[in-house]
Amino acid sequence: MHKVTKFAIRHLSDKASRFVPKAGVYPKGYAVGGIHCGVKKDGKSLDLAILQNTFGKNASAAGVFTVNKFKAAPVQVSKKILKEKSGLGINSFVINSGNANAVTGTQGMRDAEDMVLVTDSVLDNPTNSSLVMSTGVIGNNLPIDKILGGIPKLASQHLGNTHQHWIDCATAICTTDTFPKLVTKRFSIGDDTYTLAGLCKGAGMICPNMATLLGFFVTDAPVTPSALQQILKYAVDRSFNSISVDGDMSTNDTIVAMANGAAGGEVIDNTSSCAERYSRLQTEIVGFAQQLAQLVVRDGEGATKFITIRVKDALSYKDAKSIASSIANSSLFKTAMYGKDANWGRILCAIGYANVTSANSVIPEKTSVKFVPVDGSDHLNLLVNGEPEQVDEERASEILQNEDLIVEVNLGTNGGQNADFWTCDLSHEYVTINGDYRS
Amino acid sequence: MHKVTKFAIRHLSDKASRFVPKAGVYPKGYAVGGIHCGVKKDGKSLDLAILQNTFGKNASAAGVFTVNKFKAAPVQVSKKILKEKSGLGINSFVINSGNANAVTGTQGMRDAEDMVLVTDSVLDNPTNSSLVMSTGVIGNNLPIDKILGGIPKLASQHLGNTHQHWIDCATAICTTDTFPKLVTKRFSIGDDTYTLAGLCKGAGMICPNMATLLGFFVTDAPVTPSALQQILKYAVDRSFNSISVDGDMSTNDTIVAMANGAAGGEVIDNTSSCAERYSRLQTEIVGFAQQLAQLVVRDGEGATKFITIRVKDALSYKDAKSIASSIANSSLFKTAMYGKDANWGRILCAIGYANVTSANSVIPEKTSVKFVPVDGSDHLNLLVNGEPEQVDEERASEILQNEDLIVEVNLGTNGGQNADFWTCDLSHEYVTINGDYRS
Numbered sequence: 043m044h045k046v047t048k049f050a051i052r053h054l055s056d057k058a059s060r061f062v063p064k065a066g067v068y069p070k071g072y073a074v075g076g077i078h079c080g081v082k083k084d085g086k087s088l089d090l091a092i093l094q095n096t097f098g099k100n101a102s103a104a105g106v107f108t109v110n111k112f113k114a115a116p117v118q119v120s121k122k123i124l125k126e127k128s129g130l131g132i133n134s135f136v137i138n139s140g141n142a143n144a145v146t147g148t149q150g151m152r153d154a155e156d157m158v159l160v161t162d163s164v165l166d167n168p169t170n171s172s173l174v175m176s177t178g179v180i181g182n183n184l185p186i187d188k189i190l191g192g193i194p195k196l197a198s199q200h201l202g203n204t205h206q207h208w209i210d211c212a213t214a215i216c217t218t219d220t221f222p223k224l225v226t227k228r229f230s231i232g233d234d235t236y237t238l239a240g241l242c243k244g245a246g247m248i249c250p251n252m253a254t255l256l257g258f259f260v261t262d263a264p265v266t267p268s269a270l271q272q273i274l275k276y277a278v279d280r281s282f283n284s285i286s287v288d289g290d291m292s293t294n295d296t297i298v299a300m301a302n303g304a305a306g307g308e309v310i311d312n313t314s315s316c317a318e319r320y321s322r323l324q325t326e327i328v329g330f331a332q333q334l335a336q337l338v339v340r341d342g343e344g345a346t347k348f349i350t351i352r353v354k355d356a357l358s359y360k361d362a363k364s365i366a367s368s369i370a371n372s373s374l375f376k377t378a379m380y381g382k383d384a385n386w387g388r389i390l391c392a393i394g395y396a397n398v399t400s401a402n403s404v405i406p407e408k409t410s411v412k413f414v415p416v417d418g419s420d421h422l423n424l425l426v427n428g429e430p431e432q433v434d435e436e437r438a439s440e441i442l443q444n445e446d447l448i449v450e451v452n453l454g455t456n457g458g459q460n461a462d463f464w465t466c467d468l469s470h471e472y473v474t475i476n477g478d479y480r481s
Numbered sequence: 482m483h484k485v486t487k488f489a490i491r492h493l494s495d496k497a498s499r500f501v502p503k504a505g506v507y508p509k510g511y512a513v514g515g516i517h518c519g520v521k522k523d524g525k526s527l528d529l530a531i532l533q534n535t536f537g538k539n540a541s542a543a544g545v546f547t548v549n550k551f552k553a554a555p556v557q558v559s560k561k562i563l564k565e566k567s568g569l570g571i572n573s574f575v576i577n578s579g580n581a582n583a584v585t586g587t588q589g590m591r592d593a594e595d596m597v598l599v600t601d602s603v604l605d606n607p608t609n610s611s612l613v614m615s616t617g618v619i620g621n622n623l624p625i626d627k628i629l630g631g632i633p634k635l636a637s638q639h640l641g642n643t644h645q646h647w648i649d650c651a652t653a654i655c656t657t658d659t660f661p662k663l664v665t666k667r668f669s670i671g672d673d674t675y676t677l678a679g680l681c682k683g684a685g686m687i688c689p690n691m692a693t694l695l696g697f698f699v700t701d702a703p704v705t706p707s708a709l710q711q712i713l714k715y716a717v718d719r720s721f722n723s724i725s726v727d728g729d730m731s732t733n734d735t736i737v738a739m740a741n742g743a744a745g746g747e748v749i750d751n752t753s754s755c756a757e758r759y760s761r762l763q764t765e766i767v768g769f770a771q772q773l774a775q776l777v778v779r780d781g782e783g784a785t786k787f788i789t790i791r792v793k794d795a796l797s798y799k800d801a802k803s804i805a806s807s808i809a810n811s812s813l814f815k816t817a818m819y820g821k822d823a824n825w826g827r828i829l830c831a832i833g834y835a836n837v838t839s840a841n842s843v844i845p846e847k848t849s850v851k852f853v854p855v856d857g858s859d860h861l862n863l864l865v866n867g868e869p870e871q872v873d874e875e876r877a878s879e880i881l882q883n884e885d886l887i888v889e890v891n892l893g894t895n896g897g898q899n900a901d902f903w904t905c906d907l908s909h910e911y912v913t914i915n916g917d918y919r920s
Binding site: 109110111112145147180181292293373377380386387390391393394395398404406425428429430468469470472473474 | 548549550551584586619620731732812816819825826829830832833834837843845864867868869907908909911912913
C-alpha cells in the first residue's frame with residue numbers, strides 16, 4: 043500500500059489577495075461592467091459582461107480562436123464578424139458565463155447573433171460591430187431571454203471606467219475560477235504614453251462545465267487592425283498558447299484585443315516605416331499577455347506549484363516550444379513536481395519524445411537540465427551535457443518546497459532560440475475536482 | 482472545499498489470479514528462464530532472463546524500438562545487431578530488470594555489448610546473435626559483474642520449456658509490475674499448427690524507476706526476417722503503440738520477435754506467392770500482441786478501469802488512431818472515467834483537438850459517441866450526429882460501475898477506417914504512486 047497524503051485545500055482568499063490588484067491604471071475611451079442576469083443558478087453571481095469603446099466607433103480589433111473542430115456558436119459568430127469587418131470598427135465585446143453555447147445547433151447560432159444584435163443596438167453601434175463570447179456548461183441552449191434582457195440593463199446602468207467596473211467585468215466572465223484575473227500596465231513609446239488593461243478566465247474544466255480560456259485586452263494606443271492581429275498572434279503564441287493546465291483545448295477558447303487610439307500619437311502599423319514603434323508595442327503586449335496567462339496557471343485546478351519551463355539554445359523557436367510543452371504536459375513530470383521530487387529522468391524522457399523538426403534538434407550529450415529557484419539562491423544541476431549529476435537531495439528538496447520553480451533545459455545546439463512555458467503540478471486535488479465532482 | 486474520497490487499494494493477488502495463466506501452450510525449440518543475479522536490492526527477486534532458440538542457429542528476428550532521442554545503451558546495441566544481421570541468425574534474448582542502463586555513457590555501451598558477448602559465448606552462438614534489453618532505474622551503471630556472473634548460471638541450470646520456466650522468465654523482466662504478463666496461443670495455417678508465446682512488462686514509471694515497456698514473443702512458425710519485421714511493425718502499431726497509461730514514452734521501450742521454424746511447413750515471406758499464409762499469420766500476431774499489450778493497461782499504475790476507445794468510420798486509419806489516442810490521453814477524460822462520470826463533453830473536446838489529416842476528418846454534425854458495456858447489455862448514446870442526447874444518468878452510472886467499458890466514436894465520414902486504443906483511468910492512486918513515492 044502506498045503512502046497517503048492529505049489533500050491540499052485551496053486557499054481562495056489567499057490567492058485572491060495575492061493575485062487580484064487593489065487598483066489599476068486604465069486606458070482612455072473604454073467603459074466596462076458586469077451584472078447578474080440569470081444564467082448562473084445562484085441568483086447573484088455576475089454572469090454578463092460588456093466592454094465598450096467610447097472613443098468614436100472605429101476601433102481596431104483582432105482575435106485568436108480555438109482550433110478545436112467543435113467550435114462553439116459564439117466562436118463562429120465572432121470569427122465571421124471580425125473577418126467581414128477586416129478588424130476595423132469593432133466597438134464592443136459581450137460575454138456571458140455559466141453556459142458556453144457550445145454544441146447547441148442552429149438555435150445556438152441564432153442566440154449568439156442575437157447577443158451581437160442587441161449589444162450593437164443598445165450601444166448605438168453600426169451593425170455587426172460587437173464580438174461575442176460564452177463560457178460554461180456545454181450542450182444546453184442559452185437562457186437567451188435573460189441575457190437579451192440583461193444587456194440593455196448592463197449597458198445603460200452599469201458601465202464605467204473605475205477599478206471596480208473592471209473588477210466586475212473580470213468577475214462576470216469567471217466560471218470555476220477562484221479569483222478574477224485582471225492586469226493593467228502603462229508604458230511609453232517615444233513621447234506617447236499608453237495603457238493596457240486585460241482580463242481573462244481559467245482553462246480548467248470542471249464537470250459538467252467545460253470552462254474555457256477567454257481573454258481580452260484593450261489599449262488606447264492607435265494601432266491598425268492588421269498590426270494588432272499580427273501582434274496578438276505573436277503574443278498569444280508566447281503566452282496563452284504557452285501554458286498548460288491539463289493539456290486540453292476547449293470548444294470556446296478565445297483571445298481578442300481592441301485598440302481605440304484614444305491616447306493619440308502616430309498610428310502603429312506593421313509597415314517598415316514604423317518598425318520601431320511596432321516592435322516596442324509588441325514587446326509590451328507580449329509581456330502583458332504573459333502576465334495575464336500566468337494567472338490562469340496560478341489558478342489551475344488543484345495547482346500547488348507554478349513552474350516555468352525554460353528551454354534555451356534550441357535550433358528553432360518551434361523546437362524550443364515543443365520541448366517545453368512536452369515537459370509541461372507530462373503527467374509524470376507534473377506528479378513529480380507535486381511530490382517535490384527532483385526526477386530528472388522524467389524531464390529528460392519528455393525532452394526525448396518531443397515533436398522536434400530535425401535529427402539535430404536534441405543531442406543527448408549536449409543536453410543540460412537544472413532547477414533554478416526564483417529566490418535568487420544557487421541553481422541545482424541535474425544533468426550536464428547528458429551526464430547525470432550526483433544530486434544533493436537535501437538541496438533539491440529545499441528548492442522544491444517553494445511554490446515557484448524554473449526548470450531550465452539547455453539544448454546546446456548553438457541555434458540560440460529560447461522559449462518559456464508555464465505549467466502547474468498534477469495533484470490529488472486535480473483528480474478530486476475532475477473525477478469526483480458529481481459523485 | 483471539495484469532496485474527498487478514499488484511495489483505491491491495489492488488489493495485487495486479485496489481479497494476478499485473474500490475469501496470470503495457470504498453464505500455457507508453448508512453441509517448439511525454445512528454452513527460457515529467469516533467476517536472481519543481484520541487480521534488485523532485495524536479494525531474491527528475479528532480475529535476469531534469457532530466451533534461447535534451441536532449434537538450430539538460424540532463427541529470424543525483428544524489433545521495434547523507442548523513438549525517444551535518449552535511447553538506452555541496450556536499445557542502441559540491439560538495433561545495431563539486428564541491422565547488421567538483417568534479422569537472420571538471432572538466437573537469444575538476454576534481459577535484466579532493476580537497472581535500465583540508460584544515460585550511462587560509454588561504460589553503458591560496453592556493458593550492453595558484454596551482456597551480448599557472454600550470452601553468445603555460453604549458448605554457443607555465433608558472435609552478435611543475441612539481443613539485449615534492460616529496464617529499471619536510469620542514470621546508474623549496471624552492476625555488470627553480477628549480471629555477467631549470472632548469465633552462465635542461468636544458461637546452464639535454469640533454462641527450460643515448462644510453464645514455470647516461462648513464468649520465471651516473465652517475472653524476471655518485471656520492475657513495478659504487479660503481476661507477470663504472459664500469453665500463449667496455438668493456431669493453424671492450412672495443415673500446419675503453430676504456437677505463439679509472448680511476455681511483456683508494464684509502461685508506468687515509478688520514481689526513481691523509469692520502468693519500460695518491454696515485450697517479446699516467439700513462434701515456431703517459419704518466417705523470413707523481412708516478413709517478421711513487417712508483421713511486427715503492423716502489429717505493434719495496433720497493440721503496444723495503441724495503449725496509453727500515462728502518455729510517456731521511455732528511453733528503453735523495445736518489442737522484439739523471433740521465429741525459428743521448429744514446427745515446420747512452408748516458409749512465410751512477404752511476397753505475393755504466400756500472401757494468404759502471410760495474412761493469416763499477421764491476423765494471429767495482431768490479436769496476440771493486443772492481448773499482451775492489454776495486460777500492460779490492466780496493470781497501469783493506479784488503474785481502476787480498462788477502457789477501449791473504438792473509433793469507427795474515419796477517413797483513414799491514421800485519423801482513427803489519432804482521435805482514439807487523443808481521447809485516451811486526455812487527463813480530463815481519464816479523471817471523468819475514474820469519477821464514473823458520463824462526461825461526453827470531454828470526449829468531444831478531445832476529438833476536436835486531435836491531430837487529423839484533413840478538414841473533413843471530423844465533421845461535428847456527423848459525429849456520434851456512445852458507451853458500450855462489455856456485458857452485452859444495451860449501449861447508451863451520448864451524442865448522435867453532433868446532437869447531445871438526454872442522457873439517462875442512472876443507466877450511465879450503472880454502466881460506469883463496471884471495470885471494463887467501450888467508448889465508441891462514429892465519425893460518419895464514409896471512409897470506413899477503424900482503430901481501437903486501450904487506456905485506463907487517472908486515479909488518486911496514480912498521483913500517490915507517482916507523486917508521493919519518495920516522500
